[in-house]
Amino acid sequence: GENVEQHPSTLSVQEGDSAVIKCTYSDSASNYFPWYKQELGKGPQLIIDIRSNVGEKKDQRIAVTLNKTAKHFSLHITETQPEDSAVYFCAAFRYKLSFGAGTTVTVRA
Amino acid sequence: DADVTQTPRNRITKTGKRIMLECSQTKGHDRMYWYRQDPGLGLRLIYYSFDVKDINKGEISDGYSVSRQAQAKFSLSLESAIPNQTALYFCATKAGSTDTQYFGPGTRLTVL
Numbered sequence: 570g571e572n573v574e575q576h577p578s579t580l581s582v583q584e585g586d587s588a589v590i591k592c593t594y595s596d597s598a599s600n601y602f603p604w605y606k607q608e609l610g611k612g613p614q615l616i617i618d619i620r621s622n623v624g625e626k627k628d629q630r631i632a633v634t635l636n637k638t639a640k641h642f643s644l645h646i647t648e649t650q651p652e653d654s655a656v657y658f659c660a661a662f663r664y665k666l667s668f669g670a671g672t673t674v675t676v677r678a
Numbered sequence: 679d680a681d682v683t684q685t686p687r688n689r690i691t692k693t694g695k696r697i698m699l700e701c702s703q704t705k706g707h708d709r710m711y712w713y714r715q716d717p718g719l720g721l722r723l724i725y726y727s728f729d730v731k732d733i734n735k736g737e738i739s740d741g742y743s744v745s746r747q748a749q750a751k752f753s754l755s756l757e758s759a760i761p762n763q764t765a766l767y768f769c770a771t772k773a774g775s776t777d778t779q780y781f782g783p784g785t786r787l788t789v790l
Contacts, residue, residue: 603778611784665736
């Protein structure tokens with residue numbers, strides 16, 4: 570089955586700096602890659618996603634890049650704010666969603 | 679938003695007890711999922727259902743069962759709870775024609 574690895578497991582950044590989270594996947598047939606944000610006491614919420622026929626997608630301060638050849642994709646958050654502090658999960662889809670282990674992001678004021 | 683609701687939100691039980699976690703949705707989605715979240719392991723799929731008559735095992739279904747009572751309701755049961763089933767449980771829904779899964783707020787289950 571699909572195996573998704575996510576790094577780093579924790580990330581601390583100064584407010585205003587950028588944050589980057591990286592994921593790799595094993596199944597080259599996976600075709601959909603969402604990123605979820607989970608705040609304390611809440612369920613994961615989709616923040617951005619990308620399909621395998623696209624290399625990059627941006628939504629305001631958030632961007633995702635996909636390298637199909639290398640089988641990795643990354644989440645980029647620019648100009649981080651305290652409300653960006655949360656756990657972020659990447660996932661890859663082929664028949665079902667397979668999740669990475671999560672990255673706890675802390676934005677220091 | 680409360681489109682996907684889970685009850686209870688927190689539950690403490692003892693080893694050997696039968697537990698049912700419930701999920702309801704008002705999104706009109708046909709597909710529903712149960713996931714388990716453990717620290718350092720992300721979310722793992724327990725069971726999923728594409729409609730009322732279609733239920734499938736996920737990667738970690740042992741020790742769990744499910745019931746799809748209606749399109750909007752999907753319940754997860756632990757027939758005889760054990761301590762290593764202590765975890766956060768999430769229900770999710772998806773329309774068959776789209777990619778996005780929408781998650782409920784979760785149930786924190788503790789098995790003593």
